[in-house]
Amino acid sequence: MPVCPRWMSWLLPRLRSRPVKDKVDVFVSRHLAGRLARAQQRHSFTYGLDATDALSLTMPLRLETYSYEQGLHPLFQMNLPEGYLRQAIERYAAKHFGSDDLSYLTLLGNHQIGRLRYSLADKPLPDDTHSPLSLTELLQGDDAELFHQLFERYALHSGVAGVQPKVLMDIRTDRSPSLTDKATLPLKKYIVKSWGAEFPELACNEFFCLTLARSAGLTTPNFYLSDNGKLLVCERFDIDAQDQPLGFEDFCVLQGKTTQQKYESSIEACAGTIIQFVSPEYVQQALEDLFKLTLLNIIIRNGDAHLKNLGVLYSGLTEYRSGQNPSATRQLAPVFDLISTTPYIPRDSMALTLTGSKRWPKWKVVEKFAKIHCRLNGKTIEKIVSDVEESCKNSYSQLEQLMTAHTGFKPIGEEIGKLLQQRMM
Numbered sequence: 327m328p329v330c331p332r333w334m335s336w337l338l339p340r341l342r343s344r345p346v347k348d349k350v351d352v353f354v355s356r357h358l359a360g361r362l363a364r365a366q367q368r369h370s371f372t373y374g375l376d377a378t379d380a381l382s383l384t385m386p387l388r389l390e391t392y393s394y395e396q397g398l399h400p401l402f403q404m405n406l407p408e409g410y411l412r413q414a415i416e417r418y419a420a421k422h423f424g425s426d427d428l429s430y431l432t433l434l435g436n437h438q439i440g441r442l443r444y445s446l447a448d449k450p451l452p453d454d455t456h457s458p459l460s461l462t463e464l465l466q467g468d469d470a471e472l473f474h475q476l477f478e479r480y481a482l483h484s485g486v487a488g489v490q491p492k493v494l495m496d497i498r499t500d501r502s503p504s505l506t507d508k509a510t511l512p513l514k515k516y517i518v519k520s521w522g523a524e525f526p527e528l529a530c531n532e533f534f535c536l537t538l539a540r541s542a543g544l545t546t547p548n549f550y551l552s553d554n555g556k557l558l559v560c561e562r563f564d565i566d567a568q569d570q571p572l573g574f575e576d577f578c579v580l581q582g583k584t585t586q587q588k589y590e591s592s593i594e595a596c597a598g599t600i601i602q603f604v605s606p607e608y609v610q611q612a613l614e615d616l617f618k619l620t621l622l623n624i625i626i627r628n629g630d631a632h633l634k635n636l637g638v639l640y641s642g643l644t645e646y647r648s649g650q651n652p653s654a655t656r657q658l659a660p661v662f663d664l665i666s667t668t669p670y671i672p673r674d675s676m677a678l679t680l681t682g683s684k685r686w687p688k689w690k691v692v693e694k695f696a697k698i699h700c701r702l703n704g705k706t707i708e709k710i711v712s713d714v715e716e717s718c719k720n721s722y723s724q725l726e727q728l729m730t731a732h733t734g735f736k737p738i739g740e741e742i743g744k745l746l747q748q749r750m751m
Contacts, residue, residue: 348363348364348365348428349361349362349363349364349447350362350363350428350431350432350435350444350445350446350447351444351445351446351447351448351449352371352381352402352442352443352444353442353443353444353445353451354377354379354381354441354442354443355441355443355570355571356443356451357378357379358374358376358377359373359374359377359379359381360372360373360374360377360381361374361447362402362428362431362444364428367395367397368393368394368395369393369394369397369398369399369402370391370392370393370394371385371391371392371399371402372391372392373387373388373389381401381442382401382573382575382579383573383575383580383603383638383640383656384400384401384575384579384580384582385399385401396584397427397584398427398428400578400579400582400583400584400585401442401575401579402427402431402442403427403578403584403585404439404440404575404576404578404579404585404634405434405438405439405440405442406427406430406431406585407430407434408585431444432444432445432446435451436451437494439494439562439564439574440564440571440572440573440574440575441571441572441573441574465550465551465552465553465557465559466552466553492517492518492519492520493517493518494515494516494517494518494562495515495516495517495518496514496515496516497514497515497516497559499514514561514562514565515561515562515565516559516560516561516562517559517560517562518557518558518559518560519532519557519558519559519560520556520557524670525670526734526738527555527732527734527735527738528558528665529551529552529555529556529557529558530551530555530728530732530735530738530739531665531666531669531735531738531742532558532663532664532665533549533551533558533728534721534724534725534728534739534742535626535628535664535665535666536549536661536662536664537721537724538622538626538717538718538721539619539622539661539664539717541716541717541720541721542618542622542713542714542716542717543618543713543717544615544618544619544622544660544661545615545660545661546660546661546662547560547561547562547563547660547662548560548561549561554732555728555731555732555734555735560662563639563659563660563662564639566641572639572640572641573639573640573641573654574637574638574639574640574659575637575638576633576634576635576636576637577591577596577599577633577634577636577637578633578634580599580602580603580638581595581599581633583633585634587633588632588633588634588677589632589633589677589678591633591678591679592678592679592680592682593616593620593676593678593679593680593695593699594680594681594695594699595678596616596633596636596678597613597616597695597699597700598699599636600612600613600616600658601613603638603656604638604656604657604658605655605656605657608655608656608657608658610701611658612657612658613699613700613701613702614700614702614706614710615658616636616658616700617695617696617700617702617707617710618710618713618714619631619661620680620692620695621692621710621711621714622664622714623664623676624676624686624687624692625714625718625745625746625748626664626665626666626742626745626746627666627667627668627674627686627745628664628665628666628667628677629667629668629671629674629675629676629677630663630665630667630677631664631676631677631678632677632678633678635662635663635664636658636659637658637659638656638657638658638659639656639657639658639659639660640654640655640656640657641654641655666738666741666742666745668741668745669737669738669741669742670738680692680695681694681695693707696710718746719746721746722743722746725739725742725743725746726739
């Protein structure tokens with residue numbers, strides 16, 4: 327990777343002279359919370375005596391150390407890159423200072439989804455600045471190599487999970503070419519995604535599926551498709567209106583599972599996770615949304631709806647100690663990473679089980695899940711089904727527009743169109 331951001335010039339000499347080895351300091355935003363340490367295959371985290379904010383809904387403030395025997399704690403695994411991004415960072419890391427998860431946390435430490443940040447033990451968090459692009463420049467660019475250029479520039483700023491090629495970026499939020507004074511434009515934080523050769527036209531696929539979800543009444547982040555159809559740009563939902571990071575934990579963390587175990591659970595268990603961790607006043611809406619999302623995933627045949635694609639969002643966990651309720655409001659996170667997988671993998675199955683099976687279920691199974699695990703009555707179920715079916719019905723014109731504008735998407739769009747014609751009831 328030829329590009330070395332300015333903060334890397336600060337960090338690399340320290341990594342070379344003092345390898346990460348076994349100790350990393352963990353911050354909540356920019357406030358030191360405690361230390362993560364490794365001894366052989368065992369990792370441990372200990373809060374500092376001055377810590378005032380818990381790291382996680384699963385790790386309340388306490389004096390006792392949190393130990394984990396299976397590599398990193400699920401919380402610290404959550405944002406480690408996977409797939410394309412992980413391979414690129416591994417190549418860079420191995421070249422300069424060796425490869426292990428603690429090194430990656432430190433390398434990406436100031437650029438994470440959620441509130442947690444990481445630094446070398448006893449070292450402050452690095453500061454870094456760069457010249458951001460504008461949203462119009464990004465969306466209207468027709469350079470086929472643009473994502474590769476962005477990847478070289480931002481890969482080391484991107485502590486974000488998922489096998490799809492993606493980077494975290496700050497982008498100026500102009501939407502009009504007439505806005506020329508870029509110094510006055512507000513900055514927002516985005517995730518920019520492309521695709522690999524095995525999943526062509528994935529940006530169009532996800533753009534359409536997110537549009538379908540939003541039309542059905544599910545909450546999504548703001549999202550955009552580049553004019554050439556090669557980039558999906560999603561506004562990050564883990565940043566509040568004051569540009570402060572919000573807490574985010576995926577269902578792997580909340581169920582105490584490693585990233586590798588993201589397919590080893592059930593949709594029923596996800597309903598239980600909502601009941602356990604979402605604030606009581608938001609539980610019923612979250613269960614309705616889970617049922618609606620499950621219904622949509624079945625219709626579009628999303629075989630990648632695993633535990634890392636669900637999460638809980640909150641503002642802070644101040645004074646969240648063992649045996650006490652957290653002060654923060656906890657809500658189900660907006661829908662993200664929503665795609666149709668069977669156009670690429672025709673025999674794909676569900677990511678999580680329902681009634682012990684990963685086969686695409688019949689309506690009676692789905693209805694039973696809604697009544698027993700999501701606590702929904704018949705009237706609410708009918709309303710959710712109507713919302714989803716109406717969204718599918720009204721989406722054909724946009725699907726046709728996408729296939730016309732991006733001819734490479736046509737065979738995939740045609741398969742998605744066939745799926746939308748199927749009824750659950």
